[in-house]
Amino acid sequence: MTVSSTHSPGPAAGVREAADSGTDPVLKVRGLTRSYSGLRAVDDVSFEVEQGQVVTIIGPNGSGKTSTLNLITGLIRPDSGRIHLCGQRIDNTSVEAIAEAGIGRTFQNGRVFGNLSVADNVLVGMHSTLTASRPFARLARYPLLRWIPLLAETALALVPTPAVRREQRQARIRMEEELSRFGERLTPRQDNYTYTLSYANRRRTEIARALALRPRLLLLDEPTAGMNTTETAEVLEQLLELKRQGQTMLLIEHKLDLVMAVSDRVVVMDNGKVIADGPPRVVREDERVIEAYLGRRHARSDTATGAARPGTATPDGGPDSAVDAHDTADKAAATEERS
Ligand SMILES: Nc1ncnc2c1ncn2[C@@H]1O[C@H](COP(=O)(O)OP(=O)(O)OP(=O)(O)O)[C@@H](O)[C@H]1O
Numbered sequence: 522m523t524v525s526s527t528h529s530p531g532p533a534a535g536v537r538e539a540a541d542s543g544t545d546p547v548l549k550v551r552g553l554t555r556s557y558s559g560l561r562a563v564d565d566v567s568f569e570v571e572q573g574q575v576v577t578i579i580g581p582n583g584s585g586k587t588s589t590l591n592l593i594t595g596l597i598r599p600d601s602g603r604i605h606l607c608g609q610r611i612d613n614t615s616v617e618a619i620a621e622a623g624i625g626r627t628f629q630n631g632r633v634f635g636n637l638s639v640a641d642n643v644l645v646g647m648h649s650t651l652t653a654s655r656p657f658a659r660l661a662r663y664p665l666l667r668w669i670p671l672l673a674e675t676a677l678a679l680v681p682t683p684a685v686r687r688e689q690r691q692a693r694i695r696m697e698e699e700l701s702r703f704g705e706r707l708t709p710r711q712d713n714y715t716y717t718l719s720y721a722n723r724r725r726t727e728i729a730r731a732l733a734l735r736p737r738l739l740l741l742d743e744p745t746a747g748m749n750t751t752e753t754a755e756v757l758e759q760l761l762e763l764k765r766q767g768q769t770m771l772l773i774e775h776k777l778d779l780v781m782a783v784s785d786r787v788v789v790m791d792n793g794k795v796i797a798d799g800p801p802r803v804v805r806e807d808e809r810v811i812e813a814y815l816g817r818r819h820a821r822s823d824t825a826t827g828a829a830r831p832g833t834a835t836p837d838g839g840p841d842s843a844v845d846a847h848d849t850a851d852k853a854a855a856t857e858e859r860s
Pocket residue numbers: 557560562580581582583584585586587588589629832833834835836837839841
């Protein structure tokens with residue numbers, strides 16, 4: 522695998538320069554709306570994430586949290602509304618360009634390449650930062666010319682130049698740094714296939730991969746789903762360490778102790794709308810939040826006993842549908858922990 526530690530110039534460069542000017546919020550979302558067959562999954566959502574802030578979106582199942590993240594990362598297109606990253610509009614560009622512009626993410630149901638090693642999963646995350654190993658990368662956006670960068674990349678993988686080898690060495694050093702964030706959880710397993718790992722270690726690998734991009738903005742969709750109390754406490758420590766290092770983050774999380782400990786601001790969604798946005802302690806006292814979120818959580822214990830709740834699965838079997846079984850059980854377990 523050929524990777525480098527240097528960000529490529531290209532679509533990302535303008536965004537990264539704008540971010541350095543420090544005048545715009547890292548993320549600005551305005552009037553974001555997206556419907557599925559008449560259901561407004563995301564309904565006129567607006568919020569911002571400032572440099573170095575940790576903002577957490579909370580809300581009941583099906584309230585539109587993951588859809589909001591999918592819109593920000595370009596996985597789905599908004600019906601209306603705008604998204605700016607460091608002052609640059611990104612809602613009209615591709616998933617790849619958004620990643621290159623500096624948004625790294627993890628998925629609610631966890632997505633790692635099971636038949637790649639832990640190390641290779643993280644190295645894949647650095648792919649868009651290649652320079653020497655990806656000559657002509659800019660041509661990849663022109664369908665008729667895509668074969669040129671592909672051929673060049675394959676040739677360099679087979680016969681690496683000294684510059685490519687240097688990139689690979691630097692990338693491995695960075696990959697090891699990212700793994701070492703997780704203490705001894707991943708480093709001794711870096712050559713293992715990820716399908717052999719525990720669920721928690723697969724999620725850690727995914728976070729390491731997102732961080733390998735050195736993202737301007739890190740999006741984590743329920744990073745502790747499926748983790749026990751000890752594992753959740755570990756993730757909290759890692760999030761606090763990232764925050765100390767100045768990493769800007771947008772989280773989705775249900776475990777309120779973690780939310781309160783790590784967030785500068787909490788955005789509460791219900792039925793696709795933002796119903797509250799403010800400091801964690803203020804939001805926690807908000808009547809609408811208690812009614813919409815905390816009140817309804819008691820109903821979740823029903824899901825643990827097998828009762829289905831309408832509207833929690835993605836009807837098209839889309840990216841998040843696979844999560845529901847284990848995830849709902851996890852949320853119910855989390856509810857039990859607190860009660
Ligand atoms: N691909 C899709 N097709 C149709 N409906 C969808 C799709 N994705 C999401 N939805 C619906 O949109 C609504 C919002 O879903 P979303 O996954 O964003 O909620 P969420 O807040 O992340 O919920 P959870 O806490 O369960 O993860 C739900 O009613 C869901 O069923």
